[in-house]
Amino acid sequence: MNSVVSRINTEGCTVYRWEYxxxxxxxxxxNALIGIWLISVLVGLMNSISIFLFRTETRPPLxxxxxxxxxxxxxxxxxxAAIYYVGRRSRPETxxxxxxxxxxxxxxxxxxxxxxxxxxxxxxxxxxxxxxxxRNKRLIELSKDTMKGFVLDQMGQRQRLHFDNGSDRIEIGxxxxxxxxxxxxxxxxxxxxx
Numbered sequence: 001m002n003s004v005v006s007r008i009n010t011e012g013c014t015v016y017r018w019e020y021x022x023x024x025x026x027x028x029x030x031n032a033l034i035g036i037w038l039i040s041v042l043v044g045l046m047n048s049i050s051i052f053l054f055r056t057e058t059r060p061p062l063x064x065x066x067x068x069x070x071x072x073x074x075x076x077x078x079x080x081a082a083i084y085y086v087g088r089r090s091r092p093e094t095x096x097x098x099x100x101x102x103x104x105x106x107x108x109x110x111x112x113x114x115x116x117x118x119x120x121x122x123x124x125x126x127x128x129x130x131x132x133x134x135r136n137k138r139l140i141e142l143s144k145d146t147m148k149g150f151v152l153d154q155m156g157q158r159q160r161l162h163f164d165n166g167s168d169r170i171e172i173g174x175x176x177x178x179x180x181x182x183x184x185x186x187x188x189x190x191x192x193x194x
Contacts, residue, residue: 005173005180007187013098014191016184020090020109021175030086038079045072093173095184097191100144104163104170106137140165152185161185 008015051065090109096102142165150163150172161181162171173181 004176005184013096015094015096016187017092017094018173018176018180019092020107027086031083034079034082034086038076038083041072041075041079045069045076048072095172095188097188101141102144102147102191103139103141104172105139106170108137140170150185150188152182 005016005018008017045068048065048068051062088108091105091107093107094103094105096105142163148164150161152159152161154160159178159181160171161173161176161184162169164170173184176184
């Protein structure tokens with residue numbers, strides 16, 4: 001099978017791992033645009049600082065200069081955060097199975113790549129999109145006894161592979177192709193039967 005999912009068997013455990021979609025060109029273009037934005041914010045900040053330093057008769061009111069400086073500093077903080085989130089390298093998704101438990105590491109990917117692979121309805125809420133990008137994705141570990149099983153189902157036009165962790169529904173392999181997801185499902189279902 002020509003799959004993007006790799007299976008690694010080690011002593012006592014089986015690890016499945018796959019990379020997020022990667023688009024270095026898109027990340028570089030996004031970082032270039034953010035860099036241009038950063039330069040414009042820095043020019044605005046230097047302009048407002050020059051208002052304090054050089055006294056002229058035509059200078060704007062002091063509250064304007066202070067307000068512009070504060071907004072520029074806030075813009076710089078958000079721009080640096082955007083460069084970090086857009087430019088960071090992705091970490092692969094992994095499932096690790098032992099005879100009595102499993103762990104799931106959701107990995108991470110660049111938000112611009114993440115957003116490009118969503119369908120229209122998933123992008124309808126910018127708040128949900130932003131939360132899904134910047135939330136702290138944590139490692140999930142469950143024992144075989146507490147695991148309710150993996151489910152492969154259809155949600156509209158899209159196939160989903162997921163499991164429940166308490167009240168949270170955790171989706172696995174969101175960006176995998178359907179054949180890869182089906183193969184992964186058959187593999188993890190076998191673990192549940194043993």
